[in-house]
Amino acid sequence: MTAHQFGVALAKRCEKIKTLLLAVALGALLVVFAPADTAPGPVKMPPPKLIPSTIPMGAFYNGARLRIEGVAPAGSGVVIVIEGSERDEFFNRKGRVGPIWLTVDRIHVKHAPSVYLRFSSAAVTTLLGGSEVEEHQLDEAAIMSRIRMLCRCKCSLTDRSQQMGTHDIVPDPAYSRLLYADFLRLKHQEGTYRAQAGAVALTQAASATRYAVDFEWPRKIPPGRYRVSVCACREHKVIAQSTATLQLTEVGFPAYVAQLAFARPWIYGIGAVLVAVLAGFLTDLLTNGLRRKRKARIQPGSPQPEAAPAAQQEPVEETHESEPAHRG
Numbered sequence: 634m635t636a637h638q639f640g641v642a643l644a645k646r647c648e649k650i651k652t653l654l655l656a657v658a659l660g661a662l663l664v665v666f667a668p669a670d671t672a673p674g675p676v677k678m679p680p681p682k683l684i685p686s687t688i689p690m691g692a693f694y695n696g697a698r699l700r701i702e703g704v705a706p707a708g709s710g711v712v713i714v715i716e717g718s719e720r721d722e723f724f725n726r727k728g729r730v731g732p733i734w735l736t737v738d739r740i741h742v743k744h745a746p747s748v749y750l751r752f753s754s755a756a757v758t759t760l761l762g763g764s765e766v767e768e769h770q771l772d773e774a775a776i777m778s779r780i781r782m783l784c785r786c787k788c789s790l791t792d793r794s795q796q797m798g799t800h801d802i803v804p805d806p807a808y809s810r811l812l813y814a815d816f817l818r819l820k821h822q823e824g825t826y827r828a829q830a831g832a833v834a835l836t837q838a839a840s841a842t843r844y845a846v847d848f849e850w851p852r853k854i855p856p857g858r859y860r861v862s863v864c865a866c867r868e869h870k871v872i873a874q875s876t877a878t879l880q881l882t883e884v885g886f887p888a889y890v891a892q893l894a895f896a897r898p899w900i901y902g903i904g905a906v907l908v909a910v911l912a913g914f915l916t917d918l919l920t921n922g923l924r925r926k927r928k929a930r931i932q933p934g935s936p937q938p939e940a941a942p943a944a945q946q947e948p949v950e951e952t953h954e955s956e957p958a959h960r961g
Contacts, residue, residue, distance in 0.1 A: 678873040679704055681713070681863050686877075688850060691885040696852035699879075701752075702845040705865040706873050710753070710760040711833050711844040712771055712864045715879065717747030717825075717857065723786060724816075740812060741786035741801050744779050748825050748854055752832040752846045760866040769864060769871055773817065773828055782812045824851035856881040 681703035688697045705711055721743055728737035753760065757772055767775050783801035804812060820826035829848075836843040844863075858878055865873040883891055894901045 675864070675871045675874045678706065678863075678865060678875045680875045680877045681861060683861065683877055683879055687880040687882055689882055689884045690856055690887060691883075692887060694852065694887075697850045698847065699850045700845065700847045701861060701863075702843070703863060703875065705842045705844055705863070706867070707839065707841050708837065709842055709865040709867045709872060710755055711835065711842070712751065712753040712757060712760065712866060713833060713844075713846060714771060714862045714864075715748060715750040715859055716770075716862070717749070717854075717859050719744050720747055721745075724819075726812075726815075738784050739786040740816075741783040741788065742816060743781040743783065745816075746776065747857070748859055749773070749776055749820075750826075750848075751828045752848065753830050754833040754835050754844065756830045760869070761871065762869040765866075765869065765871055771864065773826065777813055777817065780813075780816075782809055782816070784808065784812070823853050825854060827851075854881065856883050 681701050684700040684702070685697075688699070701713055721741065722745055724740045724742070725736045726738040726740055727734050729735075730737070751757075751771065751773075757766055761769075761771065766772050767778075770776060770779075782804060784804045785802040788801065803809075817826065832848065833844050833846045836845075842865075858880055861877045861879055863875045863877075864871045882888075890901070893904075
């Protein structure tokens with residue numbers, strides 16, 4: 634190797650070492666001057682206990698009593714949220730046209746949770762700051778911010794090849810506020826949206842805080858899986874979280890009918906027609922029977938027309954004429 638070749642190879646090796654040292658120095662600077670994470674995320678805590686964890690929906694189902702209890706860090710407040718999956722909903726908006734009420738608009742609601750139930754140990758605004766409430770979706774305002782309202786909906790519910798919401802129109806701000814208020818009021822009336830402060834009972838101890846809430850599960854909520862989230866709050870921040878799953882399952886006759894409708898739709902359709910015909914026949918038979926009984930009850934006891942009062946006859950004095958005696 635000549636002196637010139639040796640010098641070139643040495644220069645290349647020095648350039649590589651220089652690049653490596655520069656990269657190491659840059660990495661060290663990034664580590665030293667990186668901002669410290671002063672607000673660590675919430676830690677995990679034991680999942681809540683659901684009593685019952687599965688709600689059976691039989692033929693005589695009319696809601697259920699649900700209890701949620703668990704343990705949170707000491708000195709913390711608790712917020713419990715039960716939320717269903719997002720889905721698209723469609724509503725017909727009624728309006729008065731002259732003397733009658735007609736459908737004046739069709740509303741398409743996107744990204745709306747099917748269920749939103751929130752229970753807290755105190756008002757959420759006193760437990761958390763606004764950014765924390767928005768981040769963890771802990772009030773109805775945060776939920777409504779992710780819901781999208783569309784009007785003049787023309788999408789088809791049967792043709793899945795058509796993209797939903799393609800031809801919908803975004804309403805103006807005033808109309809949008811009215812739609813949001815109407816939607817929220819409807820959900821409150823159904824019982825599927827609810828926010829109740831002070832419903833969670835707390836038992837404070839030195840090492841932990843026990844929480845519990847009892848409430849009536851709304852009967853209008855459909856079967857499915859629902860996420861139960863528990864947030865422990867302290868100093869206006871969420872310091873711990875846990876989740877569980879609540880299952881609503883159809884059992885008995887309703888489950889059999891639902892399975893039949895999806896697995897054998899033609900049998901379900903024929904059965905529905907036969908049940909409707911039989912119900913109509915029994916209703917007619919019962920109505921005719923009651924009508925006959927009513928007629929039979931009225932006829933024997935019907936008041937007879939009163940006979941006209943007989944003309945009062947003056948008393949007739951009977952006179953007996955004695956025949957003259959014939960004397961012989």
